[in-house]
Amino acid sequence: MPVNTPAASPASFEYLRDWRGVLVPLLLLLYFALFTSTLEPLLVSLTPVGAPVIYVRDSFINLIGWHLFLVVLAITAASLIAIAAAILVSRAGGADFLPLARSLANLGQTLPPVAVLALAVPAVGFGSWPTLIALFLYGLLPIFENTLAGLGQVRPEIKEAAKGLGMGPMQVLWRVELPLALPVIVTGVRLSVIISIGTATIGSTVAAKGLGEVIIAGLLTDNLSFVLQGGIIVALMAMLFDALFQRLESRLLSAQNH
Amino acid sequence: MIELQGLTRVFGERTAVDNLNLRVESGQICALIGTSGCGKSTTLKMINRLIEPTSGTVLINGEDIRDQQPELLRRRIGYAIQGVGLFPHRTVYDNIATVPRLLNWPAKQIDQRVHELLDLLKMDFDTFAYQYPHRLSGGEQQRIGVARALAARPELMLMDEPFGALDPLTRERLQGELKQIQRMLGITTILVTHDIEEAIRLADQIAVMDGGKLLQVASPAELLRNPREGFVSQLVGGEERALRLLSLRSVGDLAQPADQFELSDDTPCIDAGMSLRDALARQIWQRSAVLRVVDETGATCGAVSLQELINAGGRD
Numbered sequence: 001m002p003v004n005t006p007a008a009s010p011a012s013f014e015y016l017r018d019w020r021g022v023l024v025p026l027l028l029l030l031y032f033a034l035f036t037s038t039l040e041p042l043l044v045s046l047t048p049v050g051a052p053v054i055y056v057r058d059s060f061i062n063l064i065g066w067h068l069f070l071v072v073l074a075i076t077a078a079s080l081i082a083i084a085a086a087i088l089v090s091r092a093g094g095a096d097f098l099p100l101a102r103s104l105a106n107l108g109q110t111l112p113p114v115a116v117l118a119l120a121v122p123a124v125g126f127g128s129w130p131t132l133i134a135l136f137l138y139g140l141l142p143i144f145e146n147t148l149a150g151l152g153q154v155r156p157e158i159k160e161a162a163k164g165l166g167m168g169p170m171q172v173l174w175r176v177e178l179p180l181a182l183p184v185i186v187t188g189v190r191l192s193v194i195i196s197i198g199t200a201t202i203g204s205t206v207a208a209k210g211l212g213e214v215i216i217a218g219l220l221t222d223n224l225s226f227v228l229q230g231g232i233i234v235a236l237m238a239m240l241f242d243a244l245f246q247r248l249e250s251r252l253l254s255a256q257n258h
Numbered sequence: 259m260i261e262l263q264g265l266t267r268v269f270g271e272r273t274a275v276d277n278l279n280l281r282v283e284s285g286q287i288c289a290l291i292g293t294s295g296c297g298k299s300t301t302l303k304m305i306n307r308l309i310e311p312t313s314g315t316v317l318i319n320g321e322d323i324r325d326q327q328p329e330l331l332r333r334r335i336g337y338a339i340q341g342v343g344l345f346p347h348r349t350v351y352d353n354i355a356t357v358p359r360l361l362n363w364p365a366k367q368i369d370q371r372v373h374e375l376l377d378l379l380k381m382d383f384d385t386f387a388y389q390y391p392h393r394l395s396g397g398e399q400q401r402i403g404v405a406r407a408l409a410a411r412p413e414l415m416l417m418d419e420p421f422g423a424l425d426p427l428t429r430e431r432l433q434g435e436l437k438q439i440q441r442m443l444g445i446t447t448i449l450v451t452h453d454i455e456e457a458i459r460l461a462d463q464i465a466v467m468d469g470g471k472l473l474q475v476a477s478p479a480e481l482l483r484n485p486r487e488g489f490v491s492q493l494v495g496g497e498e499r500a501l502r503l504l505s506l507r508s509v510g511d512l513a514q515p516a517d518q519f520e521l522s523d524d525t526p527c528i529d530a531g532m533s534l535r536d537a538l539a540r541q542i543w544q545r546s547a548v549l550r551v552v553d554e555t556g557a558t559c560g561a562v563s564l565q566e567l568i569n570a571g572g573r574d
Contacts, residue, residue: 161343164308164416165357165406166333179347255347 021243029236033060036229046224055214055226060233066209067237070128071196074135079189082140086147087173105144108137113199117206131203131210138199139192146188150181183252190245197238201230211237259284260305260414260446265314267300274300276470277314282463284319285444287437289461291451291493297470298450302416305448306335318414333357336407336415336445340422342399344391350376350402351387357410375405378439397428404436408443415440415447421456433459454493458482458502466490479506483574500571504534512570513551513560521561525550530559538567 016023032039040053047053082105088094089101113134120130154177162176178185204212211230218226265278275297282288290298303309305316307328316323323331344353351372358368376383379401391399400420407415420436421429437460440447451457457464458478465475468489474481482503485491494502510530526544528537530551537549547564 155341155343157339157341157343158345160308161337161339162345164306164332164337164339164343166329166331166360167356168329171360176345176347 019247022240022247025236025240025243029064029233029240032229032233032236033064036060043225043228046228048222051221051223053225055217055229057217058213060211060214060229063209063211063214064233064237067197067200067211067234070131070135070200070203070208070210071193074132075139075189075192075196077132078136078139078192079143082143082188083147083185086144086151090148090151091169101144105141109141111137113138113202114205117202121206126207128203128208130206131200131208134203135196135200139196142191142195143185143188146191147181147185150184150188151177153184154180183249186245186249186252190242190249193241193245194238197234197241201234259319260448261317262301262305263315263317265301265304265316266312267297267304267309268312273470275304275311278467278470278472280465280472280475282446282448284446286462287440287447287449287460288463288465289449289451289457290465290467291454291457292467293452296467298467299418301467302418302448302450305414305416306332306337308332333360333410334412334414336410336412338400338403338407338415338417338420340419342391342403344399344402344406346391349388349390350394353391353402354405354409356406361410363410371409375408378408378442379405379435395428396424397432400424400428400432401435404439408439408445412445415445417447417449419451420449422451422453429456436460455502458506466493479503482506500573501535501538504538504567504571507534507570508532509534509537509549509551509562510553510559512566513562514566516550516558516561519548519561519563521548521550521558525561527552528562529554534562534567534570537562538564538571541567 036054043053085101085105089098116134116137117130120133124130124133158176158180159172162172167175200208200210201212201215204210204216211234214230214233215227218224218228218230260282262278262280265275265280266273267275278297278301280288290301292298300309304311305323307323318335345356348356354372354375355368358371363371372387373383376386381398381401386394386398386402391402394402400423403420407417421432424432433456449457449460461478463475464478464481466473466481466489473488474486474490476484481490482494482499485494508530509528509532512534513530526540526546526549528540528549528551530553541547541549541564549562550558551560551562553559
């Protein structure tokens with residue numbers, strides 16, 4: 001029997017447990033980003049003799065910032081377009097466009113991001129733009145499909161009741177359909193964000209700022225330590241955002257009391 | 259008063275509703291009854307313009323419903339459906355407040371109205387107002403559906419099999435409550451049902467439909483006594499017809515002065531408010547051809563005999 005355990009109040013304990021999925025990757029991420037030098041003894045064996053063990057050409061905080069900036073910008077744009085498109089094709093007048101919208105979104109997903117980069121560089125030049133385009137195209141499909149699924153699962157009698165009580169089409173959409181579809185839409189955004197966090201690393205091949213440059217620098221100089229540092233930080237970011245979005249989803253679902 | 263004139267709706271090749279004429283007086287309940295696919299729900303939805311008629315008109319208090327924008331029209335008409343259609347992401351309070359909010363009522367007035375309606379449906383405000391629909395039982399959800407339909411004091415109430423999904427006991431209780439509330443508010447109601455018992459219990463006027471056509475419109479007693487040949491006879495006929503007729507009248511209605519009978523202290527009692535059907539059942543069960551009729555205070559106010567019941571429920 002745990003008689004002499006310190007008296008932690010159950011509420012705060014539960015709070016910590018609920019948030020551990022967010023806290024653990026967050027703390028690890030901060031540790032890796034701010035105190036990388038303390039890991040030098042561990043990483044030195046992975047480094048070629050004479051080469052630097054820790055990436056110092058830029059601060060990790062700066063690179064994380066750029067990385068996230070690209071992801072957030074691209075996925076925000078993708079969300080707006082994909083959600084709007086899904087709403088349009090789910091209306092009575094837009095149903096004809098469903099196959100077209102679906103194949104466009106699929107195309108975005110099928111095209112490998114590397115190919116998009118290769119095609120985009122001649123058009124918009126080196127830097128962040130080609131990466132933004134690739135992330136945007138790659139992010140469309142999950143959000144589009146989930147928005148469609150979310151709107152589709154709203155029970156018909158609920159929509160009929162809304163209409164029968166005197167709501168106009170926009171009121172039915174904003175007050176009933178979208179709130180009920182929101183948890184599923186958020187799941188789509190989560191998938192896109194996580195895919196993007198990983199995919200954004202290849203943007204560094206065309207000179208976009210981000211954590212990809214640490215990994216690529218490592219690959220070019222056979223420095224496994226660099227690859228590991230970049231890779232772990234990207235993975236922790238993906239885990240952190242996954243956990244954050246899952247919290248949001250369960251919050252939304254419990255608000256709807258499903 | 260509501261009038262349907264020559265109402266017709268064609269879906270492709272199929273005529274769902276065929277030249278329907280019906281008039282419901284203010285404050286009455288009219289039941290539209292028929293089998294599935296007979297056009298009763300389509301008729302109902304043409305009244306609040308969820309479906310537009312192919313031809314014909316609907317007049318509410320002499321006013322053509324096409325003169326008003328559909329959304330504005332619907333806010334004046336209460337609408338309760340099977341499966342309730344409560345908004346799962348909104349509390350009971352917000353569900354009931356739906357139409358008043360669409361009509362931009364001031365918050366204070368809405369609050370007062372929600373209290374009133376929950377009172378009316380005998381639901382405690384503190385217990386229910388901030389619950390989400392999925393926490394409620396089927397009967398409670400249906401009550402909230404009715405409260406939501408009544409919220410903005412509509413002139414007319416449309417109900418599409420509102421009690422279809424409930425267990426028999428809850429259904430009967432809610433039917434009783436609905437009738438009481440309808441009488442109290444005097445709101446004209448059109449009720450779609452496939453259950454003849456429900457129609458007889460609730461309606462002042464029953465309109466029987468089959469294959470998109472209106473076959474007969476009559477009061478429950480008239481329909482039971484003189485059904486038209488064919489579908490209507492099948493619907494109301496059968497061995498239970500006499501019992502259904504008895505269920506329409508109350509014991510107090512038929513009671514004779516007590517001194518015409520030799521009542522003893524052992525004569526079984528029955529409340530004046532019960533139906534004749536209940537009286538017959540009690541006579542059989544108690545093995546007594548006479549019942550003492552008592553009022554709410556328990557005082558004897560008459561008696562009812564088996565012979566009266568036979569006269570009341572038997573054919574002409």
